[in-house]
Amino acid sequence: GESVGLHLPTLSVQEGDNSIINCAYSNSASDYFIWYKQESGKGPQFIIDIRSNMDKRQGQRVTVLLNKTVKHLSLQIAATQPGDSAVYFCAENRGEDKIIFGKGTRLHILP
Amino acid sequence: EAQVTQNPRYLITVTGKKLTVTCSQNMNHEYMSWYRQDPGLGLRQIYYSMNVEVTDKGDVPEGYKVSRKEKRNFPLILESPSPNQTSLYFCASSLNRVSEAFFGQGTRLTVV
Numbered sequence: 151g152e153s154v155g156l157h158l159p160t161l162s163v164q165e166g167d168n169s170i171i172n173c174a175y176s177n178s179a180s181d182y183f184i185w186y187k188q189e190s191g192k193g194p195q196f197i198i199d200i201r202s203n204m205d206k207r208q209g210q211r212v213t214v215l216l217n218k219t220v221k222h223l224s225l226q227i228a229a230t231q232p233g234d235s236a237v238y239f240c241a242e243n244r245g246e247d248k249i250i251f252g253k254g255t256r257l258h259i260l261p
Numbered sequence: 262e263a264q265v266t267q268n269p270r271y272l273i274t275v276t277g278k279k280l281t282v283t284c285s286q287n288m289n290h291e292y293m294s295w296y297r298q299d300p301g302l303g304l305r306q307i308y309y310s311m312n313v314e315v316t317d318k319g320d321v322p323e324g325y326k327v328s329r330k331e332k333r334n335f336p337l338i339l340e341s342p343s344p345n346q347t348s349l350y351f352c353a354s355s356l357n358r359v360s361e362a363f364f365g366q367g368t369r370l371t372v373v
Contacts, residue, residue, distance in 0.1 A: 193364030
């Protein structure tokens with residue numbers, strides 16, 4: 151089965167609130183993690199990445215947190231906007247050449 | 262404009278009829294991949310290529326072939342398509358395995 155997964159398949163968030171999307175991974179050898187956003191009818195789009203030697207990385211309105219102790223990855227989106235509605239995928243690279251994607255979380259923005 | 266181009270976008274074919282989905286990138290990327298996306302299963306890597314003439318199996322390679330004769334192109338070949346290969350396919354490229362990937366727009370394949 152998938153070693154990268156998400157705790158919630160659907161997340162509903164009020165516009166303006168912060169969103170937190172979670173991801174669990176099982177391979178401690180993974181050294182690179184990426185979050186992608188996929189809008190309807192489009193290919194996945196890179197959001198942010200983090201290497202295993204980091205705990206936190208910030209981008210524009212997004213923050214990725216990596217907890218290697220519990221093998222957990224999260225994506226935080228600040229001040230969620232309607233344009234953030236999409237499916238979000240985490241992906242891991244296990245120190246080899248394969249990339250494993252999680253099954254995705256749909257983020258739904260409530261007006 | 263930096264992009265990954267897949268063709269065709271939509272394809273309906275019959276079981277057993279060989280087909281090729283093309284993928285081309287204009288970013289001089291070394292790493293290219295093919296994925297299939299199915300409801301509830303997310304994206305699964307079919308094949309990847311670290312560079313020209315270097316390809317390897319991903320998680321679901323059965324029934325597929327690839328080639329990497331040139332850096333920019335990475336076609337996906339289905340020698341004898343079957344209905345269980347009906348899916349949405351994405352090609353992606355990145356500078357290397359630890360850098361952001363750029364995805365094509367997808368190819369929706371239906372095998373009847």
